[in-house]
Amino acid sequence: xxxxxxPALGRPPTHDPAWLGRVAWAAALLVLVWPLAVATEFRPWxxxxxxxxxxxxxxxxxxxxxxxxxxxxxxxxRETWRTVAxxxxxxxxxxxxxxxxTLLTTRALSVSALSGRMARGPFWVRQALRWGLIVLRSIPxxxxxxxxxxxxxxxxxxxxxxIALTYGGMLGKVYGEILESGDPAPTEALLxxxxxxxxxxxxxxxxxxxxxLASYTVYRWECAIRSSVVLGFVGAxxxxxxxxxxxxxxxxxxxxxxxxxxxxLVALADRFSAGLRRVLG
Amino acid sequence: MxxxxxxxxxxxLPPPLWRARCxxxxxxxxxxxLVLASFASLDLQWLQLFSADALRSMxxxxxxxxxxxxxxxxxxxxxxxxxxxxxxSVLGTxxxxxxxxxxxxxxASRRGAWRLPTRWLLNALRAIPxxxxxxxxxxxxxxxxxxxxxxxxxxxxGVLGRLFAxxxxxxxxxxxxxxxxxxxxxxxxxxxxxxxxxxxxLMSYTLYRWENNIRAAAVLGVVGAxxxxxxxxxxxGLFHMPKTASILVAMLGLVALVDGLSYAAxxxxxx
Numbered sequence: 001x002x003x004x005x006x007p008a009l010g011r012p013p014t015h016d017p018a019w020l021g022r023v024a025w026a027a028a029l030l031v032l033v034w035p036l037a038v039a040t041e042f043r044p045w046x047x048x049x050x051x052x053x054x055x056x057x058x059x060x061x062x063x064x065x066x067x068x069x070x071x072x073x074x075x076x077x078r079e080t081w082r083t084v085a086x087x088x089x090x091x092x093x094x095x096x097x098x099x100x101x102t103l104l105t106t107r108a109l110s111v112s113a114l115s116g117r118m119a120r121g122p123f124w125v126r127q128a129l130r131w132g133l134i135v136l137r138s139i140p141x142x143x144x145x146x147x148x149x150x151x152x153x154x155x156x157x158x159x160x161x162x163i164a165l166t167y168g169g170m171l172g173k174v175y176g177e178i179l180e181s182g183d184p185a186p187t188e189a190l191l192x193x194x195x196x197x198x199x200x201x202x203x204x205x206x207x208x209x210x211x212x213l214a215s216y217t218v219y220r221w222e223c224a225i226r227s228s229v230v231l232g233f234v235g236a237x238x239x240x241x242x243x244x245x246x247x248x249x250x251x252x253x254x255x256x257x258x259x260x261x262x263x264x265l266v267a268l269a270d271r272f273s274a275g276l277r278r279v280l281g
Numbered sequence: 282m283x284x285x286x287x288x289x290x291x292x293x294l295p296p297p298l299w300r301a302r303c304x305x306x307x308x309x310x311x312x313x314x315l316v317l318a319s320f321a322s323l324d325l326q327w328l329q330l331f332s333a334d335a336l337r338s339m340x341x342x343x344x345x346x347x348x349x350x351x352x353x354x355x356x357x358x359x360x361x362x363x364x365x366x367x368x369x370s371v372l373g374t375x376x377x378x379x380x381x382x383x384x385x386x387x388x389a390s391r392r393g394a395w396r397l398p399t400r401w402l403l404n405a406l407r408a409i410p411x412x413x414x415x416x417x418x419x420x421x422x423x424x425x426x427x428x429x430x431x432x433x434x435x436x437x438x439g440v441l442g443r444l445f446a447x448x449x450x451x452x453x454x455x456x457x458x459x460x461x462x463x464x465x466x467x468x469x470x471x472x473x474x475x476x477x478x479x480x481x482x483l484m485s486y487t488l489y490r491w492e493n494n495i496r497a498a499a500v501l502g503v504v505g506a507x508x509x510x511x512x513x514x515x516x517x518g519l520f521h522m523p524k525t526a527s528i529l530v531a532m533l534g535l536v537a538l539v540d541g542l543s544y545a546a547x548x549x550x551x552x
Contacts, residue, residue: 056421085319
């Protein structure tokens with residue numbers, strides 16, 4: 001008996017056998033995207049209209065040469081430090097919100113939850129605090145800054161408060177999640193044996209999660225530097241405010257210097273935070 | 282037997298709190314110095330913030346938010362703004378996903394002349410926040426939602442391009458090898474071997490960025506790039522507090538809606 005010939009495969013297809021389906025899906029997506037393009041007045045060809053090309057071209061041309069006067073550079077340096085300081089102070093104040101909120105909301109520190117269900121009172125206190133954190137976090141920091149600029153006037157105070165509230169909400173929520181994701185056994189053992197909640201936190205929860213908590217905080221500090229630049233656009237001082245005024249005056253040379261300093265600052269913070277996280281982790 | 286009677290070894294002492302060789306100690310010290318220097322150099326106006334006067338004006342300010350303006354014509358305007366914001370975020374994210382995919386190919390190639398330049402481009406796109414992009418693009422694209430959409434697309438394509446490139450690099454190399462050994466070229470290897478493997482991951486990255494972008498799109502209008510933010514800065518500038526309150530509520534609702542949708546989509550795609 002001869003070996004059965006393999007079933008005739010014919011020639012392998014030279015075209016994608018599924019091309020019809022792919023083209024159909026792509027067409028359907030385009031039809032779906034069309035109303036969006038209309039809603040956002042998305043007409044990219046307008047960018048190529050002579051008027052906007054001229055305006056854009058003139059703006060780009062004014063980027064060169066970058067502004068490098070000694071006085072301007074000194075001011076940029078001062079504003080850069082202000083940006084970093086706003087982010088750092090904001091995160092520090094945010095911790096004042098986040099740490100107590102975490103201690104209060106963490107389920108692992110509930111004494112009543114040790115024996116079955118959590119009691120109703122503590123449950124609702126935790127839930128209310130969690131909703132509070134969600135509200136703090138859902139309002140963008142720029143909106144907080146707009147509000148605080150009305151109350152305390154232009155200046156870094158508004159920016160620091162805005163960062164503190166938004167990042168307090170964010171850190172509080174994520175700290176809670178990190179603490180709950182760990183192994184609950186040591187904490188439960190401590191609580192069962194009559195230790196206080198703070199003791200259980202310090203000796204049960206903190207040691208296993210400290211590295212993760214610290215590295216998340218450092219990462220958020222890096223994000224806060226980015227935010228504090230953006231907050232400058234609504235009058236909270238720092239690099240953003242400089243950039244805003246340079247753009248309003250169409251002073252391209254200053255804009256490009258500020259952009260370069262900003263990109264360098266972000267890259268530096270990125271490196272620093274990555275290094276710090278490696279050491280801590 | 283004698284050995285049993287020996288006293289047990291003393292428990293180890295806890296490590297000293299400060300050692301010159303302990304890197305973490307120096308780091309903590311550096312962080313403390315940074316924090317103190319920040320507070321010292323900022324001249325924050327605590328007195329002004331917590332004075333009775335400021336508290337009263339803050340109370341008045343918050344009180345003016347109530348009741349929110351719910352007259353039908355204004356609500357229609359808010360709804361239009363919310364839809365515009367939603368459209369900006371969706372279109373911006375979609376454009377960014379396309380651009381990110383185009384840039385991720387060269388950025389992930391092992392030996393290509395384009396690898397480093399694309400990485401630099403991605404980093405620059407990513408480093409500049411959406412709001413700064415919007416302020417820059419206003420010059421060329423004019424006031425309105427298009428500048429905002431493009432700004433979202435710029436920043437997000439930097440973020441997604443980098444994430445996509447990492448996903449492509451980490452994909453299992455087997456299928457790509459199989460195709461390449463049959464003499465199939467780079468683009469088709471990408472399309473038929475590597476991409477199908479990482480597509481779910483790319484989708485989930487895109488959905489995650491969409492959640493971020495709805496937040497960003499809501500505030501981009503503050504510099505004049507359309508959407509709810511433009512309404513917000515307009516009415517806040519004129520001290521129309523009840524209207525501001527309803528816009529804020531609409532923003533929160535929109536963010537919650539998108540979070541829910543994206544969560545549901547991720548659940549569906551995981552199944």
